[in-house]
Amino acid sequence: MMRFASLGSGSSGNALVVEAGGTRVLLDCGFGIGEAGARLGRLGLTPADLDAILLTHEHDDHGGGVARLARRFDLPVHLTYGTLCALGRDGETIPEAVLIDSHAPFAIGGLEVRPYPVPHDAREPAQFVMGDGAASLGVLTDSGTLTPHIARVLSGLDALVLECNHDHDLLANGPYPERLKERIAGRLGHLDNGAAAQLLRDVDCSRLQHVIAAHLSQQNNTPELARAALAGALGCAPEWIGVATQEGGFSWRQILP
Numbered sequence: 001m002m003r004f005a006s007l008g009s010g011s012s013g014n015a016l017v018v019e020a021g022g023t024r025v026l027l028d029c030g031f032g033i034g035e036a037g038a039r040l041g042r043l044g045l046t047p048a049d050l051d052a053i054l055l056t057h058e059h060d061d062h063g064g065g066v067a068r069l070a071r072r073f074d075l076p077v078h079l080t081y082g083t084l085c086a087l088g089r090d091g092e093t094i095p096e097a098v099l100i101d102s103h104a105p106f107a108i109g110g111l112e113v114r115p116y117p118v119p120h121d122a123r124e125p126a127q128f129v130m131g132d133g134a135a136s137l138g139v140l141t142d143s144g145t146l147t148p149h150i151a152r153v154l155s156g157l158d159a160l161v162l163e164c165n166h167d168h169d170l171l172a173n174g175p176y177p178e179r180l181k182e183r184i185a186g187r188l189g190h191l192d193n194g195a196a197a198q199l200l201r202d203v204d205c206s207r208l209q210h211v212i213a214a215h216l217s218q219q220n221n222t223p224e225l226a227r228a229a230l231a232g233a234l235g236c237a238p239e240w241i242g243v244a245t246q247e248g249g250f251s252w253r254q255i256l257p
Contacts, residue, residue: 002135002257004159006249007031007039009141009214013246014062016139016161017043017050020132021110027054027128027139029069030061036069043252047073052098052108055079057122057142058086070094078108080115082124102126116153118143121188129153134257137161141215144189146199155203158255159210161244162199164226165190171220184220193221193229200233208234210253212242 007015013030017040024045029036037047053075055063063083067090070077076096084091084099091097100106102117102124114129120142129138138154141163154160171181171192183189191199196213211234213226223245227238234241244250 001254002132002137003252003254004137004161005043005252006161006212006214006244007036007043008246008249009244010216010218010246011061013064014141014215015039015065015249017045018111018130018137020130020135023051023109023111024049025052025054025108025111025113025130026050026069026075028056028062029053029065030063031065033065033068033072036065039249042248047075050075053077054108054113054128055083056127056139057120057125058083059122059142062142063087063090067091067093070096078106078113080124080126083122083126086123100126114153116149118150119145119147119188121183129157135159135255137255140191140199141165143191144187146191146195146202151199151202154199156207158207159212159253160208161212161214162196162230163191163215164193164196164213164221164229165215166192166217166220167222167225168192168194170222170225171217174220176219184217190215190217193226196226197229197233200230205234209255210242211240212244212250212253214244216243216245218246 002020016027115126223243227241231238
């Protein structure tokens with residue numbers, strides 16, 4: 001059985017738990033040790049239940065709590081060389097840094113991991129598809145644009161956690177400084193609702209059991225707008241689309257083989 005859950009998703013912190021084949025992995029940790037422990041507790045877990053950490057990139061909302069959590073609970077951290085370098089002194093304190101190639105699959109216990117590169121303003125960012133041989137989960141956040149490779153990697157999956165960072169009009173007409181708006185909407189920024197919906201139109205969605213809108217901006221998006229965009233692409237009811245919130249993430253979702 002494979003299942004996944006979110007500790008929280010947004011600009012204030014991100015973390016996702018994936019469990020398969022007796023292996024439990026934390027994807028990113030943008031929370032302090034105490035907060036991460038409390039959020040894991042809501043899922044019936046403790047940090048000691050984790051086998052490893054996967055890190056997408058060095059930005060604080062994804063990697064800010066990784067080194068401390070890894071040190072406290074002696075957890076290996078799988079990350080690219082660029083991300084390790086970008087962590088600086090924090091990276092030097094990770095007890096076991098396992099370097100990965102963003103084009104080369106690998107395994108953590110019973111979990112098969114396929115990393116892939118994304119365009120984002122970090123040193124060497126990667127996102128991941130994970131599976132147990134029978135079911136598969138894709139994660140795509142913190143990508144400024146879509147590429148043909150991203151579409152190939154995320155096609156034919158059973159579950160997808162997909163960035164819907166902002167609504168184009170809300171961002172354009174909102175209070176952010178122009179330079180920040182340009183960064184968010186730029187080639188190395190974040191996906192908006194329309195881009196996320198376009199990805200769903202471009203890939204094979206016939207196996208999808210779960211679609212979760214993630215990394216929503218609290219200022220420049222709403223769950224209703226994100227759901228409507230993704231539901232329009234899939235031809236489903238908006239209520240079928242899940243949303244990962246900053247405060248609560250989302251609870252366990254099971255993927256059937």
